Amino acid sequence: MRARDLMTTNLVTIPPTTPLSVVASTLAERGFSGVPVVDAEGRLLGIVTEGDLIRRLAAVEDKRSWLREFFAPAGRQAADYARSHGRTAQDAMTTALVTAEEDTPVERIAKAMEDRGIRRVPVVRDGKLVGIVSRADLIRALMAPAETLAADAPDERIRREVLKAMREQPWVDAYFIFPDVQDGVVLFHGYCRNEDVKRALRVLAEGIPGVKDVKVMVEKAPLPVVMP
Structure with missing residues (x-):
């Protein structure tokens, strides 16, 4: 590699x-x-x-x-x-x-x-x-696996394009969200409580050529601990 x-x-x-x-x-x-x-x-x-x-x-x-x-x-x-x-x-x-x-x-x-x-x-x-x-x-x-990391591999190409599209959206930076791609399916992991952001992530990924499906698997972020 x-x-x-x-x-x-x-x-x-x-x-x-x-x-x-x-x-x-x-x-x-x-x-x-x-x-x-x-x-x-x-x-x-x-x-x-x-x-x-x-x-x-x-x-x-x-x-x-x-x-x-x-x-x-x-x-x-x-x-x-x-x-x-x-x-x-x-x-x-x-x-x-x-x-x-x-x-x-x-x-x-x-x-x-x-x-x-x-x-x-x-x-x-x-x-x-x-x-x-x-x-x-x-x-x-x-x-x-090495075959999924090659720069011209379909899943890697999709992952890079999803990341590029995410960096162009200012609302993404406010959340801890990470994309993965498996057999053309984009999976978003991380933390997010906002339903509008989840919907926007799905729309963003669906606009990438080659994407077969999108699964937003983010979780609700833990509430911050308030110190006395």
């Missing part, structure tokens, strides 16, 4: 001049743990992750000794300063990235994630970002 069989291609990217306040809002509102930074031609420049933003906040409380600062290379001091005081994505982004090509075996990607402690590996073609393989993608590969 190759990166092309698992990678997510419907990506949210940002330009390098994006204010970090916008990046933080994007991560929080969309539930992302990182967002790729690309130039006008689509070339991958780096990734801004939750860790990058948290390190920026932690830098305020970093009480380094004057001796350690004295012996640190000036270049590293300057880089640390830019990352902790900059205001745009290009200032805070991680640039030392592990990347893959579309034909990279998923086993190699999994090893890179394990060795480097990272959550995602960008997939590039001639330096341009074409997809991302995340840990969730690898876990899905372990749970599903």
Whole structure:
């Protein structure tokens, strides 16, 4: 199995001049743990992750000794300063990235994630970002038969199109809903109490070519615990 069989291609990217306040809002509102930074031609420049933003906040409380600062290379001091005081994505982004090509075996990607402690590996073609393989993608590969994961497999094609259609609807983001496809039947799992949303999910899936049936199997979300 190759990166092309698992990678997510419907990506949210940002330009390098994006204010970090916008990046933080994007991560929080969309539930992302990182967002790729690309130039006008689509070339991958780096990734801004939750860790990058948290390190920026932690830098305020970093009480380094004057001796350690004295012996640190000036270049590293300057880089640390830019990352902790900059205001745009290009200032805070991680640039030392592990990347893959579309034909990279998923086993190699999994090893890179394990060795480097990272959550995602960008997939590039001639330096341009074409997809991302995340840990969730690898876990899905372990749970599903290989023949259903090929990028051109009918069920996988339907699942990707359903996901794409869901991302285009703002009302979906308010709920924890996940689609699966088995033999052309779309199954929605997750939590949702709203009957209108359930009906809209059915209509959305029925509009995807190749869908034979739709089953909305969501459950009522547990009520939040009110602390005294």
